[in-house]
Amino acid sequence: MSENEGTDPIEVLRTPIQLDYDYTAGVSASRFLRAVAKGKLLGQKCPVDGRVYFPSRGSCPQHGVPFEDGATVELPDKGTLVTYSIVRVPSENIPLELPYITVQVLLDGADTVLMHVLDAGLDDVRMGMRVQAKWKPESEWTTSMTNIEYFVPIDEPDADYETYKEHI
Amino acid sequence: MRDVAVVGFAQSANVRRETDRNEVEILIPVIQELRKTTGVQNDEVDFVCSGSSDYLAGSSFAFVAGLDAVGAWPPVCESHVEMDGAWALYEAWVKIQMGYADVALVYGFGKPSMGDLPLTMALQLDPYTVMPLWPDAVSVAALQARVGLDAGIYGEREMAERAVRDRANAKANPCAQVKGDFTVEGILADPFLANPLRKHDCAPISDGASAMIIAAGDRARQIQDRPAWIRGFEHICEPMDLGVRDLTSSRSTAIAAEKAGVRSDKVDVAELSAPFTHQEILVERALGLGDATDVNPSGGALAGNPIMAVGLARIGEAARRVWDGSADRAVAHATSGPCLQQNLVCLLEGN
Numbered sequence: 001m002s003e004n005e006g007t008d009p010i011e012v013l014r015t016p017i018q019l020d021y022d023y024t025a026g027v028s029a030s031r032f033l034r035a036v037a038k039g040k041l042l043g044q045k046c047p048v049d050g051r052v053y054f055p056s057r058g059s060c061p062q063h064g065v066p067f068e069d070g071a072t073v074e075l076p077d078k079g080t081l082v083t084y085s086i087v088r089v090p091s092e093n094i095p096l097e098l099p100y101i102t103v104q105v106l107l108d109g110a111d112t113v114l115m116h117v118l119d120a121g122l123d124d125v126r127m128g129m130r131v132q133a134k135w136k137p138e139s140e141w142t143t144s145m146t147n148i149e150y151f152v153p154i155d156e157p158d159a160d161y162e163t164y165k166e167h168i
Numbered sequence: 169m170r171d172v173a174v175v176g177f178a179q180s181a182n183v184r185r186e187t188d189r190n191e192v193e194i195l196i197p198v199i200q201e202l203r204k205t206t207g208v209q210n211d212e213v214d215f216v217c218s219g220s221s222d223y224l225a226g227s228s229f230a231f232v233a234g235l236d237a238v239g240a241w242p243p244v245c246e247s248h249v250e251m252d253g254a255w256a257l258y259e260a261w262v263k264i265q266m267g268y269a270d271v272a273l274v275y276g277f278g279k280p281s282m283g284d285l286p287l288t289m290a291l292q293l294d295p296y297t298v299m300p301l302w303p304d305a306v307s308v309a310a311l312q313a314r315v316g317l318d319a320g321i322y323g324e325r326e327m328a329e330r331a332v333r334d335r336a337n338a339k340a341n342p343c344a345q346v347k348g349d350f351t352v353e354g355i356l357a358d359p360f361l362a363n364p365l366r367k368h369d370c371a372p373i374s375d376g377a378s379a380m381i382i383a384a385g386d387r388a389r390q391i392q393d394r395p396a397w398i399r400g401f402e403h404i405c406e407p408m409d410l411g412v413r414d415l416t417s418s419r420s421t422a423i424a425a426e427k428a429g430v431r432s433d434k435v436d437v438a439e440l441s442a443p444f445t446h447q448e449i450l451v452e453r454a455l456g457l458g459d460a461t462d463v464n465p466s467g468g469a470l471a472g473n474p475i476m477a478v479g480l481a482r483i484g485e486a487a488r489r490v491w492d493g494s495a496d497r498a499v500a501h502a503t504s505g506p507c508l509q510q511n512l513v514c515l516l517e518g519n
C-alpha cells in the first residue's frame with residue numbers, strides 16, 4: 001500500500017525564480033541614449049549601401065559590417081507615419097488610456113522605422129500622414145526614448161506611398 | 169562521410185567584465201577577424217549556427233541580435249543552440265555531412281558578468297526537487313569533488329597541479345584571463361571557496377566570444393594550407409539527476425571518445441573545457457590521455473571560461489596546433505550541464 005494513499009495529490013509546485021541583471025546597453029546604444037537625453041536623435045549610416053539605421057547600433061544587420069564612429073547621423077524629429085494600429089485591449093505595462101494608436105514612424109532621412117504612439121483622432125489617422133515628436137519638458141529628459149511623449153500630426157501634405165512603401 | 173575541416177578561428181580576449189560593449193559588440197570584431205584571416209565572405213557561407221544562452225543575457229530571444237554581427241541579407245540559412253558553440257559546430261558539421269552545405273560559420277558568445285553566473289546555472293538542475301534549493305554551480309561542483317576525494321579517485325594535490333599547469337600554459341595565450349606562475353603549495357595554502365574547492369580549482373567567470381569556419385573537401389584546402397580535418401565528432405548526455413550518476417568518472421566523455429576513435433592512436437594535443445580542476449582530471453582519464461599528450465597548451469577553461477564560447481574555443485585552439493604542424497592529432501572537449509553532465513569530443517587530424 002502506498003504511503004500516499006488517502007492523501008490529496010500534489011498538483012501544483014511553486015518555485016519562484018528571480019535573477020538580477022546589470023544590463024549593458026552597449027557602446028552604440030549608450031551613444032544613442034546619451035544623445036536622446038539632450039533631445040537629439042542619432043542614426044548610423046551603413047558603409048556599404050548608405051542606409052541609415054535608427055536607433056544607431058553597433059553594426060549593419062544586413063551586411064554584418066561594423067559602423068565606424070563617423071557614421072553617426074543626426075535625424076530630425078519629423079517623419080512619415082508608415083503604418084498604425086488602434087489598440088483597444090489593455091496591457092499591464094502600458095499605462096495609456098484606451099483606445100490609443102500605435103504607429104511606425106519613418107523619420108526623415110532614416111531607413112528603419114520607429115515605433116511610438118500618436119495623439120490624433122481615430123478617424124484621422126492614415127498611412128502617409130506627416131508627424132512630429134511631442135517632447136516632454138526638457139527638465140524631465142533622461143537617457144530614454146520616453147523623452148518623446150508621443151507623435152502628433154503636422155500640417156504638411158501626406159507623403160506619397162512610393163516614398164515609404166519599402167519601409168512598411 | 170565527407171571530409172570536413174576546421175579552417176578558421178577567432179576569439180575575443182576573455183575578461184571578467186566587459187564594461188561597455190554588449191554581446192553583439194564583443195562578437196563583431198571576432199567575426200571581422202575571422203573573415204579577414206580566412207578570406208571567406210558571407211556569400212560563400214551556406215550555413216550559420218550559433219550557441220548562446222538567453223539566461224545569461226536576461227532577455228528572451230537575445231541570441232537573434234547576434235546575427236547583427238554576421239549580416240543576414242540576402243537571407244541566410246541559420247540556426248541556434250541554447251548551448252556552447254561547440255554544439256553549434258556539431259549541428260553545422262551534420263549539415264555539411266548531409267550535403268546541405270559546404271562552408272559553415274559557427275559562433276558562440278556569452279556575457280555572464282551581467283548576472284550572477286553560479287546562481288543562473290542552478291536553473292539547469294532538476295526543477296522540482298533540486299533547483300528550488302538554489303544550489304550555486306560552485307557548490308554543486310564541490311559536492312562532486314568531495315565524492316571523488318573521499319573515494320580516493322584523485323587528491324587535492326593532483327587537483328592543484330592542474331591549476332598550476334593550465335595557468336602556466338596560459339601565459340602564451342593572449343586571450344587567457346588567469347595566467348601566471350603558481351605553486352601547488354601556494355594553492356593548497358589558500359582558503360576554501362566551497363570545500364574542497366579553492367579559488368584556483370575553479371574556472372574564472374569570463375565574458376567573451378569565439379567563431380569558426382568549417383569547410384568540406386577542396387574548399388577547406390583552398391582556405392587553409394593544412395586543414396584540421398574532423399575525423400571523429402560525438403556528444404553524449406548523462407541523466408539530469410545527480411543522484412543516479414557516477415560522479416567519480418565521466419562516462420559520457422569516455423563513450424564519446426570511444427565513438428570518436430580517440431584511443432586508436434596517440435594524441436599530440438588535447439584542449440579541455442572542464443571548468444573545475446577535479447573535472448579536468450576526470451576528463452583526462454575518460455579520454456585516456458597520457459604523458460605523450462600536451463594538455464591545454466592554451467590554458468583550457470581554467471584560464472578563461474567565456475561560457476557558451478569556451479568549448480568552441482577549445483576546438484579552435486586544438487585546430488591551430490594542427491594548422492601550424494605542431495600536432496598531427498588533436499582532441500578537443502566541451503561540456504554542458506552540472507558536473508560534466510553532457511560531453512562533446514572532437515578529434516582533429518592533419519592528414
